[in-house]
Amino acid sequence: MYSNRLRSLPPYLFAEIDQAKEKKISEGVDVIDFGVGDPDLPTPEHIVDRLDEAARNKENQGYPSYRGKEEFREAVSEWYKSNFNVDLDVEEEVISLIGSKEGIAHTPLAFVDPGEKTLVPDPSYPVYEIGTVLADGDPVSMPLKKENGFKPNLDKINRETAEEAKLMFLNYPNNPTAAVATGKYFKKVVDFAKKYDIIVCHDAAYSQITYDFDAPSFLEVDGAKDVGVEFHSLSKTYNMTGWRIGFAVGNKDVLDGIGKVKTNVDSGVFQAIQEAAIEALSGSQDCVKENVKTYKERRDLLVEGIKSLGLDVEKPKATFYIWAEVPEGTDSMSFSKKLLEEGGIVATPGSGFGEYGEGYLRFALTKDLDRIEEAVERMEEIEFE
Numbered sequence: 001m002y003s004n005r006l007r008s009l010p011p012y013l014f015a016e017i018d019q020a021k022e023k024k025i026s027e028g029v030d031v032i033d034f035g036v037g038d039p040d041l042p043t044p045e046h047i048v049d050r051l052d053e054a055a056r057n058k059e060n061q062g063y064p065s066y067r068g069k070e071e072f073r074e075a076v077s078e079w080y081k082s083n084f085n086v087d088l089d090v091e092e093e094v095i096s097l098i099g100s101k102e103g104i105a106h107t108p109l110a111f112v113d114p115g116e117k118t119l120v121p122d123p124s125y126p127v128y129e130i131g132t133v134l135a136d137g138d139p140v141s142m143p144l145k146k147e148n149g150f151k152p153n154l155d156k157i158n159r160e161t162a163e164e165a166k167l168m169f170l171n172y173p174n175n176p177t178a179a180v181a182t183g184k185y186f187k188k189v190v191d192f193a194k195k196y197d198i199i200v201c202h203d204a205a206y207s208q209i210t211y212d213f214d215a216p217s218f219l220e221v222d223g224a225k226d227v228g229v230e231f232h233s234l235s236k237t238y239n240m241t242g243w244r245i246g247f248a249v250g251n252k253d254v255l256d257g258i259g260k261v262k263t264n265v266d267s268g269v270f271q272a273i274q275e276a277a278i279e280a281l282s283g284s285q286d287c288v289k290e291n292v293k294t295y296k297e298r299r300d301l302l303v304e305g306i307k308s309l310g311l312d313v314e315k316p317k318a319t320f321y322i323w324a325e326v327p328e329g330t331d332s333m334s335f336s337k338k339l340l341e342e343g344g345i346v347a348t349p350g351s352g353f354g355e356y357g358e359g360y361l362r363f364a365l366t367k368d369l370d371r372i373e374e375a376v377e378r379m380e381e382i383e384f385e
């Protein structure tokens, strides 16, 4: 019944831990779930108010433009200038997305023919690989190793593979490893992409969730716009995961390709949501600062608990994830199950994000301080044999 394409999608590797969690809950255990990358904090009120008003405007109720309202693209361009000092042409270098996931998943359809390769970080957000497979492409993994700061070692990419690759996906600040990249690294990426004629798709969904650190945009680097685009999301920055709005910016021809797919499969973002997004991007950014402050307090508390479990962990400079290394002699799935069994705590096994995620657990900071404190107390009491 199902297409080969659908049948060749990678297996959903979190099913095992999801089931174990459901079982514990059904047994009446008070499970503390650090598995979910969905902010528990509400969308700031001024953004909700703007939607409320905009939804009542008849002019917003028809089909939107798939590229996004001009005012939305202007707001994106100004936001980019103020955050990254990057100039974007509002007509040609900005496109709205129904969440960045939508844009990422559709991108390979525009550029990858059956059998063609894409370069995908491992571990990673699964959509880079899935988008490639849905386009009948061939994802090739680029290992993210601790010794390389969880960045692909471009020198280790086989020359033939590089010559064949159409696209490279990157994501900094990174999910799941919480690693960050510098402009210097991005410059190497630009040189590599030019040498091998590869389109770079940089996913910057967590660019604003940073602690005493400014995450650079890929587009800050000279020549970046010649080779690629950057995906952004309002989901994490403004607690808007359910609203489904994001954007892509950068190389005009790449955006045209993505836009061509989109005109044929969707009809853009509800204009009232675009107006709310304008409010988010152009209004006071104090809500973002508040968010970051909250995640930072949570991070500092949870890291202590994780250390008490004997895991090797560093305080992340960005994202709302903690990437912790399990002790030698165990693996991420067994450790995750033990943590659930002994402490009623869920952390995502790194192996679910790819082969090179093995040996790690990901904790999402999407629970409040009281729950984290409870989790830390439980962690301090657990004694693994």
Ligand SMILES: Cc1ncc(COP(=O)(O)O)c(C=O)c1O
Pocket: 037, 098, 099, 100, 101, 102, 125, 171, 174, 175, 203, 205, 232, 233, 234, 235, 241, 245, 246
């Ligand atoms: C790295 C990364 N990119 C993109 C997304 C998707 O975000 P959006 O809600 O904009 O589709 C996520 C969501 O978890 C993510 O972790």
